Amino acid sequence: MTEVRVPTLGESVSEATVATWFKKVGDTVAQDEMICELETDKVTVEVPSPFAGTLTEIVAAEGETVGVDALLANITEGDAAPAPAAEEKPAATAAPASGGDEAVKIMVPTLGESVTEATVGTWFKKVGDSVTADEMLCELETDKVSVEVPSPATGVITEILAEDGATVAAGGQLGVISGSASAASAAPASAAAPAAAVSSEGAKNAPSAEKLMAENNMSADQVTGTGRDGRVMKEDVQAAIATSASAPITSAPAAPVAAPRAAPAPEQAAREERVKMTRLRQTIARRLKESQNTAAMLTTYNEVDMSEVMALRTEYKDVFLKKHGVKMGFMSFFTKACCHALKEVPEVNAEIDGTDIVYKSYVNMGIAAGTPTGLVVPVIRDADQLSFSDIEKAIAEKGARARDGKLSMAEMQGGSFTISNGGVYGSLMSSPILNPPQSGILGMHTIQKRPVVVNDEIVIRPMMYLALSYDHRIVDGKGAVTFLVRVKEALEDPRRLLMDL
Structure with a gap:
């Protein structure tokens, strides 16, 4: 025992x-x-x-x-x-004695850097189905990417060890294939399936796309593939469904899933689609709700005149790019300004651990980035020690890795403060949610020309609203307002950053 x-x-x-x-x-x-x-x-x-x-x-x-x-x-x-397998499938275990069958394990493939587990999203085959080598068997979902699992051999699936929705570890076993001569003869029965999964250019389509096309009675000819070598992806099928009025969305699978609520009318069900949340989206949802339930969150606002920063960028952007090999953006100015302000108001850079407050003598700056699969927050470590060019290079490098789904978990942990730029999407004003266990997050917004009063005169200036959400358990209103004012002052007069004022 x-x-x-x-x-x-x-x-x-x-x-x-x-x-x-x-x-x-x-x-x-x-x-x-x-x-x-x-x-x-x-x-x-x-x-x-x-x-x-x-x-x-x-x-x-x-x-x-x-x-x-x-x-x-x-x-x-x-x-x-192993005993139940012998009881449930005597034929499969007896076959090796005749030398005709050979059991092949279906294993979880390498999931990516620092990814140790995944959720079984969909099995495209069931026990008893014949498969060919390299035919897609199932799809796994991790916090970052979806991974397709090909068949390691030609044969018949004799056992599925991890059903849809199960969590599996990297290198774990998913199922068993019995490779045999009888499997080869059974293969033609399923030959149509792999043929349908090949685009006109010869590249296999994503199994998730095949599944969605089958559910909506569509063929690959009706979808334009945007994947490598013309491969049809799930997003391509979704786009084709949205643009084609003649493509019905099957409502049958939605009926049992929607049991907790009243069954929709047939005409309404035909216009709905139910999709399981990815692990990344589930993680985002859980953490954001935890933040709201735990922190005493409050938001304070201010606005900043971006004239000086924009003028500085215009004057030096070409020289900056030539010397450092990276463009001068706004994020380095905001990162520097926040690091400057955090020195004066250290509680915004601290966190609560039980009944203790942990103050940090460093700034690990989280830069929120939107990706096709969801929001991620890569961390730039010791940002307060970096130059403008170092910050821009780090942001560009981590942003590219985020879009490609190649960020490791280590690169998204350990942040002490976060900046979120909703302005790139056109947001005029918002209240960002804290990234726990951090106590502060700065929200940037779109730059908009507005009339303002300067020296008793009305002038047109490029203005941006700033929002600081903070944990009121550790940060008082005075500290939050002071922090935001210091950021505003540093951006409206960037020389203050050079002289540490």
Whole structure:
């Protein structure tokens, strides 16, 4: 009998809540297979099985609060794990004796830098289906990207170990394929499927796109692929559905999912589409709601005359680009101005940890960036020690990595303050939400020419509204207003940054 206990939960975290059990009593488990998920006030922790065997007892049920090293379950080690496969599929295990079959494991592929787990999004095949080598079997979703899993061999799927919605670790097992001569003869029955998954240019379409086309009775000829080599992506199908009035959206799958609410009328259901949230979107939603539930959030506003910054950029942008190889943008000015203001109002750069306030003598600046898959916040470390050119290079490099989905988790952790630029999308004014556990976030907005009074005269100036959302538990109104005024002063007279005024 082997005990499964609560692992180390992280610095200063002493307890967690049992969120989900992926296995039930009597289920067989493989070594390192995820058996349950714990939630803390900071992170979600998955608990792997220490050995292969059978789950004989669950000590902590879903919803219970457990401490570090508390007993979660008991597992009986040994050969119990493979036994059900032998009982359920005697033909599959007997076949190797005749030398005709060979079991091939379907494994989770490399998920990307620092990505250790994924959620099984969709299986395109089921147990008993014949498959060909390199045919797409399922799609995995991580916090950053979607990963398609090809078949490692030609044969028949004899077992699926991780169903839709299950969480799997990098290198974990998804299923089993039995490769055999009979599989080769069965392959023609499914030959139409891989053929349909190939674009006119010969590139295989994304399985998610194939699935969506099948649901809407569409063929690849009706969709223009924007992927590599003309590959049809899911977004291409969605665009084709939106622009084609003759392309019906199947409402059948939506009916059971929509059971908690009143069933829509048929004509309404035909105009709706239900899509499962990606792991990234779920993470964003959870963290933003946690921020609202935890912090005493308040927002203060001001406006800044951008004339001096714009004039400085116009005068030196060509020389700056020639010397440093990067364009001079607004973000370096705002980053510098915020670092300058944080020195005077350090509580905006601090965080609350239990009953302690942690003040930081450095500025790790988070720069919020919108990507096709959602909002990410890469962190520029020790931004207060960097030059304008260093900041611009860091922003350009991390922005490109964010758009390509190549940011590591380490690059998005450890921020002490965040800047969010809604102005690039045309936002005139907004109240940004804190990025926990940070205590402050600055919202930039679009630059708009407006009449203002300067020296008792009405003049036209390029103006921008600034918004500082802050945690009122640690930052008082005086400190928040002072911070925003210092940012305003530094931007309206950038020379103050050079003289540290």
